[in-house]
Amino acid sequence: MDILDKLTILAAAAKYDASCASSGSNRQNTPNGLGNASEAPLGICHSWAADGRCISLLKLLFTNYCIHDCVYCINRRSNDIPRAAFTVNELVDLTINFYRRNYIEGLFLSSGVIKSPDYTMELLLQVIKRLRIEHNFNGYIHVKVIPGASRELVKEVGCYADRLSVNIELPSEQGLKKLAPDKRKEDILVPMAYIGNQIQAFQDERKVLRSAPLFAPAGQSTQMIVGASPESDFQILNMVEKLYQKVRLRRVYYSAYIPVNPNNPLLPTGITPPLKRENRLYQADWLLRFYKFRADEIVNSDHPFLDTELDPKTSWALRNFHHFPMDINRVDYEHLLRIPGVGLQSAQRIVAARRFSALKLTDLPKFGVVLKRARYFITCNGQYLEKTDNDIYIRQKLLAESTTHHEGSQLQQLTLF
Amino acid sequence: MRIYIYDGSFEGLLTAIKQCLTYNGEVSEITTPERYQPDLFSDGMEIKTISEEARKFYRQLEGLSKEITATISYAFLSEQSGVEMLIYEYIKTVFRYGVEVITNMNHPAIYKLYYLRRKVLFEIGRYHGFVRFQQLPNGIFYSPIEPDYNIVQFLAPHFSARFADQRWMIHDIRRGTGIFYDLTHCVYLSWVDRNHPLIRLVLEHPEENALPANIMELKYQRLWKDYFKAIAIQERHNTKVQRQHMPRRYWKHLIEDVEV
Numbered sequence: 001m002d003i004l005d006k007l008t009i010l011a012a013a014a015k016y017d018a019s020c021a022s023s024g025s026n027r028q029n030t031p032n033g034l035g036n037a038s039e040a041p042l043g044i045c046h047s048w049a050a051d052g053r054c055i056s057l058l059k060l061l062f063t064n065y066c067i068h069d070c071v072y073c074i075n076r077r078s079n080d081i082p083r084a085a086f087t088v089n090e091l092v093d094l095t096i097n098f099y100r101r102n103y104i105e106g107l108f109l110s111s112g113v114i115k116s117p118d119y120t121m122e123l124l125l126q127v128i129k130r131l132r133i134e135h136n137f138n139g140y141i142h143v144k145v146i147p148g149a150s151r152e153l154v155k156e157v158g159c160y161a162d163r164l165s166v167n168i169e170l171p172s173e174q175g176l177k178k179l180a181p182d183k184r185k186e187d188i189l190v191p192m193a194y195i196g197n198q199i200q201a202f203q204d205e206r207k208v209l210r211s212a213p214l215f216a217p218a219g220q221s222t223q224m225i226v227g228a229s230p231e232s233d234f235q236i237l238n239m240v241e242k243l244y245q246k247v248r249l250r251r252v253y254y255s256a257y258i259p260v261n262p263n264n265p266l267l268p269t270g271i272t273p274p275l276k277r278e279n280r281l282y283q284a285d286w287l288l289r290f291y292k293f294r295a296d297e298i299v300n301s302d303h304p305f306l307d308t309e310l311d312p313k314t315s316w317a318l319r320n321f322h323h324f325p326m327d328i329n330r331v332d333y334e335h336l337l338r339i340p341g342v343g344l345q346s347a348q349r350i351v352a353a354r355r356f357s358a359l360k361l362t363d364l365p366k367f368g369v370v371l372k373r374a375r376y377f378i379t380c381n382g383q384y385l386e387k388t389d390n391d392i393y394i395r396q397k398l399l400a401e402s403t404t405h406h407e408g409s410q411l412q413q414l415t416l417f
Numbered sequence: 418m419r420i421y422i423y424d425g426s427f428e429g430l431l432t433a434i435k436q437c438l439t440y441n442g443e444v445s446e447i448t449t450p451e452r453y454q455p456d457l458f459s460d461g462m463e464i465k466t467i468s469e470e471a472r473k474f475y476r477q478l479e480g481l482s483k484e485i486t487a488t489i490s491y492a493f494l495s496e497q498s499g500v501e502m503l504i505y506e507y508i509k510t511v512f513r514y515g516v517e518v519i520t521n522m523n524h525p526a527i528y529k530l531y532y533l534r535r536k537v538l539f540e541i542g543r544y545h546g547f548v549r550f551q552q553l554p555n556g557i558f559y560s561p562i563e564p565d566y567n568i569v570q571f572l573a574p575h576f577s578a579r580f581a582d583q584r585w586m587i588h589d590i591r592r593g594t595g596i597f598y599d600l601t602h603c604v605y606l607s608w609v610d611r612n613h614p615l616i617r618l619v620l621e622h623p624e625e626n627a628l629p630a631n632i633m634e635l636k637y638q639r640l641w642k643d644y645f646k647a648i649a650i651q652e653r654h655n656t657k658v659q660r661q662h663m664p665r666r667y668w669k670h671l672i673e674d675v676e677v
Binding site for chain 1: 659
């Protein structure tokens with residue numbers, strides 16, 4: 001088969017993986033080497049595809065042949081689709097030549113499972129070893145860990161990759177049993193915990209010895225499909241919070257379920273991908289990671305689903321009006337972060353600027369504060385922009401504004417870096 | 418009132434600002450001879466660039482904070498009209514209130530320059546992604562760009578660190594400037610000197626259609642175009658967001674076909 005055909009098939013087969021980050025690695029270029037994953041702490045996007053998602057890494061499957069029969073997956077064994085497999089050489093050549101032309105930040109390598117998890121993992125390992133050792137490649141490499149692969153292999157892969165990820169696939173064990181009958185929960189969680197411990201161990205070693213080897217310096221991430229099984233956002237975010245705290249994941253990706261295998265009785269039918277819900281989950285995820293929110297503040301058993309109409313922070317603020325209004329000149333940084341329309345940067349700028357003089361409400365747009373949302377929640381020296389505690393009124397106002405602003409773009413996706 | 422006229426270079430601007438700071442009257446404008454328009458109330462004063470003085474002034478500012486020199490350098494390369502006065506106001510503010518003032522986003526002179534710097538930095542970041550090299554038959558990786566701001570020299574550290582084992586050139590075709598990396602150093606080039614040996618290396622292939630008749634190069638371009646199409650999920654079609662991140666003016670030099 002022609003390399004062009006392989007690329008088309010195996011890129012199309014890999015596109016449902018949401019992860020695109022090329023950030024967080026500290027792998028520097030070596031003398032006479034190619035690539036530098038450390039230059040871009042925030043990652044670099046090289047292009048944007050027609051679905052508005054960024055292209056940072058060359059995202060490919062080694063093969064889309066698979067022994068598993070996961071109900072939601074396009075590459076399941078029982079699907080009648082064109083199949084292909086790269087050779088190690090072909091993949092290495094593509095990566096190097098794309099990288100040299102600055103098309104990509106590196107490689108994102110995943111695969112269908114052929115023969116056995118170990119056999120497949122071994123193939124992926126060959127590719128990245130070849131890149132690192134023979135080609136002195138120091139670009140970013142993200143490898144998907146094949147569930148069920150042996151520890152030794154996972155450890156070796158971690159020594160060459162920048163980021164590892166094990167897909168959690170579905171947000172509950174029941175979902176997994178029903179939709180991915182060949183995958184066991186232990187095959188996912190055990191390697192995840194193992195990788196987490198290894199990363200920690202290698203980091204500790206590096207603190208003592210600067211030249212200690214790297215192990216997945218950009219950490220570990222995971223992905224789950226949203227909307228294929230009935231879990232609530234409350235369940236999802238609670239689980240995610242634990243993953244961040246206990247396994248210290250860098251990122252969790254949410255992927256709106258796209259019905260790639262129609263007519264399966266186990267799956268919801270006739271739905272459009274829940275993109276808005278996915279968007280709100282990402283926003284909630286940001287609140288967990290950067291805004292010091294707890295999962296049970298964002299959703300709880302009374303409100304198990306995120307509000308699709310309003311962003312999670314505004315929705316939290318409306319339910320907790322007793323915290324507001326906040327005085328821009330007085331409340332500390334942590335509290336500023338809780339105000340809808342105030343982001344990390346604007347909060348920092350406010351804190352820096354008010355050391356010089358008291359701020360006025362009209363100063364706020366300079367700091368990047370979105371007054372459209374913040375106006376109901378703030379005061380300045382006793383002044384209000386709009387004094388109300390009527391949450392229904394605020395909701396209506398915000399909705400009216402958001403429809404005139406983003407007409408027809410209800411499906412807007414969040415920028416991920 | 419006085420209008421200061423400098424030669425358009427960064428050193429010239431620093432020389433002029435240094436003199437503005439000691440002038441007791443009102444500085445109404447800092448401009449270049451090409452843009453200079455005499456007005457009735459101001460006298461024009463031509464400033465001769467003094468390199469040593471400019472460098473000394475730069476080091477003095479750097480000594481206060483590297484943030485200051487970074488901000489004025491990036492802002493200067495935005496080439497926006499009136500940026501000279503903004504830089505002057507910025508430096509004046511720093512001298513008046515002390516270096517801490519640069520974190521005060523509430524001060525008009527500070528935040529105007531800060532946002533200008535941000536825009537320039539943002540475009541530099543964009544070009545870390547948008548540069549597309551094509552390998553010429555002589556082996557050099559060549560990329561034409563047309564940035565809004567004059568940023569080509571700021572691309573040098575990033576690309577030298579990552580493409581240390583290949584010879585490459587990034588060419589701002591609108592401004593006729595570029596950088597060339599020869600496996601050890603990165604040099605700045607101006608197309609004014611068409612006989613420069615490095616420029617001849619690329620000029621042999623006219624820059625408008627630098628496309629080489631190079632089968633391997635075309636093969637990878639074809640593969641990349643194909644990958645670009647295959648990776649999009651049709652059910653999530655969203656060209657609006659795509660265009661937000663990748664405005665139309667950048668498409669010309671990308672290899673991938675954005676429109677399809």
